[in-house]
Amino acid sequence: MIRSVVRGIGSALPRRIMKNADFEGMVETSDEWIAQRTGIRQRHIAADDETTASLGEAAARAALANAGLTPDDIDLIVLATSTPNNTFPATAVEIQNRLGMRHGFAFDMQAVCSGFVYAVTTADLYIKGGLAKRVLVIGSETFSRILDWSDRSTCVLFGDGAGALVLEAEEGQGTIADRGVLAASLRSDGTHKDKLYVDGGPSTTGTVGHLKMEGREVFKHAVGMITDVIEDVFAQTGVSADTLDWFVPHQANKRIIDASAKKLGIAEDKAVVTVHLHGNTSAASVPLALSTAVADGRIKKGDLVMLEAMGGGFTWGAVLLRW
Ligand code: ACO
Numbered sequence: 277m278i279r280s281v282v283r284g285i286g287s288a289l290p291r292r293i294m295k296n297a298d299f300e301g302m303v304e305t306s307d308e309w310i311a312q313r314t315g316i317r318q319r320h321i322a323a324d325d326e327t328t329a330s331l332g333e334a335a336a337r338a339a340l341a342n343a344g345l346t347p348d349d350i351d352l353i354v355l356a357t358s359t360p361n362n363t364f365p366a367t368a369v370e371i372q373n374r375l376g377m378r379h380g381f382a383f384d385m386q387a388v389c390s391g392f393v394y395a396v397t398t399a400d401l402y403i404k405g406g407l408a409k410r411v412l413v414i415g416s417e418t419f420s421r422i423l424d425w426s427d428r429s430t431c432v433l434f435g436d437g438a439g440a441l442v443l444e445a446e447e448g449q450g451t452i453a454d455r456g457v458l459a460a461s462l463r464s465d466g467t468h469k470d471k472l473y474v475d476g477g478p479s480t481t482g483t484v485g486h487l488k489m490e491g492r493e494v495f496k497h498a499v500g501m502i503t504d505v506i507e508d509v510f511a512q513t514g515v516s517a518d519t520l521d522w523f524v525p526h527q528a529n530k531r532i533i534d535a536s537a538k539k540l541g542i543a544e545d546k547a548v549v550t551v552h553l554h555g556n557t558s559a560a561s562v563p564l565a566l567s568t569a570v571a572d573g574r575i576k577k578g579d580l581v582m583l584e585a586m587g588g589g590f591t592w593g594a595v596l597l598r599w
Contacts, residue, residue: 279448279456280400282599283410284345286338287439287567288331289554290320296432303428310432311552315530319435319555322418329361331438332416333374335563339412339440347375350442351408353382354399356391356415356559358588359422360384363478371414380408388472389526389587391415391559393462396441396583396595400457403445414440415559422474424486433528434487435555439563452513455578455598461508462593468497472588494590495532501586502536505594513596515580517541522575526585527551527561536584548574558587575599 295318296307310316322331332355340346355368362370368382387394392415399411416438423431448454471493476485502525510516523542525533527550537547548569550561557564562583569575579599586592 277448277450278404278445279454280403280411280443281446281456282441282597283444284339284341284343284442285440285563285567285570286335286340286342287437287564288334288338289437290322290326290331292321292323293318294321299432303426303431305428305432313531314433315549315551316433316555317552320437321420322436326418326436327361328357328359328416328418329367329370329374331418331436332367332371332414332440335416335438335440336371336375336412336414339442343442345410345442347377350377350410350412351380352399352402352411353380354385354395354411354413355382356385356387356395357417358386358388358391358558359418367416368414387464387587387591388589389528389556389558389561390585390589390591390593392562393583393585393593393595394591396443396457397460397462397593399443400460403443409445411443412440413443414438415561415563417558417560419487419556419558422484422487429491430487430489433556435557437554437557437560437564439560439567441563441566452515452598458596458598459509459512460593460595461505461512463501463505464589464591466589468590472590495529497590498528498532498586499535499539501590501592502532502584503539505592506540506582506584509582509594509596515596519580520546520582521579522569522581523547524562524565524569524581524583526587527554527565528556561585
């Protein structure tokens with residue numbers, strides 16, 4: 277059977293780093309509160325000339341270089357983002373243009389923090405369906421543009437950045453010994469809309485709006501939702517917490533990551549944690565964490581890697597792949 281195998285990976289971060297202490301003059305908060313409640317120490321914040329498209333382009337170019345490919349080799353770009361450059365056209369098409377691609381097709385996916393997990397799953401289906409041989413899957417966000425910078429309960433949590441994978445069709449045996457995407461489980465439930473949303477949009481207010489979150493409510497649901505989809509993937513594949521090599525979760529809060537790993541019986545040293553460096557970068561957080569663990573030599577060819585995310589909607593999901 278056809279498998280979607282990772283051929284390259286890349287990432288990009290805005291130049292400016294904002295430390296927790298930099299908030300102390302802006303809102304009533306402290307480095308200690310932020311670090312203790314979330315694990316976050318710093319985040320990158322985009323300058324005016326850094327956008328979801330420019331960061332996504334930079335991550336895509338890095339992934340292509342890592343794969344030893346050029347834009348000519350790509351058939352499809354799937355961009356996961358909730359902070360597009362414009363309401364339309366899709367920022368994926370803008371990235372396609374920036375890469376000089378005059379062939380193939382590109383579109384955006386909107387599943388908030390779960391966007392990258394949804395996008396990998398979608399790319400896998402396009403590859404398996406024969407519509408694309410090589411896909412650039414990008415998560416790129418500039419959440420700093422939709423934050424209420426006077427709301428201490430949200431503005432300290434998020435950051436900007438981008439990460440990208442090149443997925444390529446490869447013949448596999450149809451067993452979990454294959455490289456590539458092995459299984460996925462996706463969910464959404466709109467009854468939770470009011471717990472995490474942006475209070476604007478083209479069809480309602482005509483404005484972009486600002487992020488609103490009932491943090492405690494999101495926290496309450498997060499661990500159960502994350503562990504449900506991972507257990508579904510375990511059941512589909514026969515993989516267990518013991519046989520898994522790496523757990524690459526959405527980077528929203530260190531306490532959610534720790535509690536999920538504990539509930540699943542995943543050893544602490546298998547969890548890739550970058551929330552202290554990047555904050556919550558929504559759809560970019562999983563590929564940024566993957567990039568970090570590949571670059572430092574932790575994730576190697578043949579390793580079994582579980583990706584998971586949960587976010588606004590609510591949306592949530594998990595993907596198991598062999599690197
Ligand atoms: N600095 C200091 N105090 C603060 C801050 C701050 N930055 N923010 C809130 N507080 C205060 C609150 O006002 C509250 O004060 P009170 O007790 O006087 O009312 C107190 O700290 C405790 O607030 P809680 O919200 O209960 O704090 P909690 O321990 O739940 O931590 C947090 C808040 C970090 C937001 C946590 O709930 C969380 O991580 N939630 C999940 C977020 C998440 O996972 N999002 C993922 C999806 S994101 C996406 O999809 C876009």
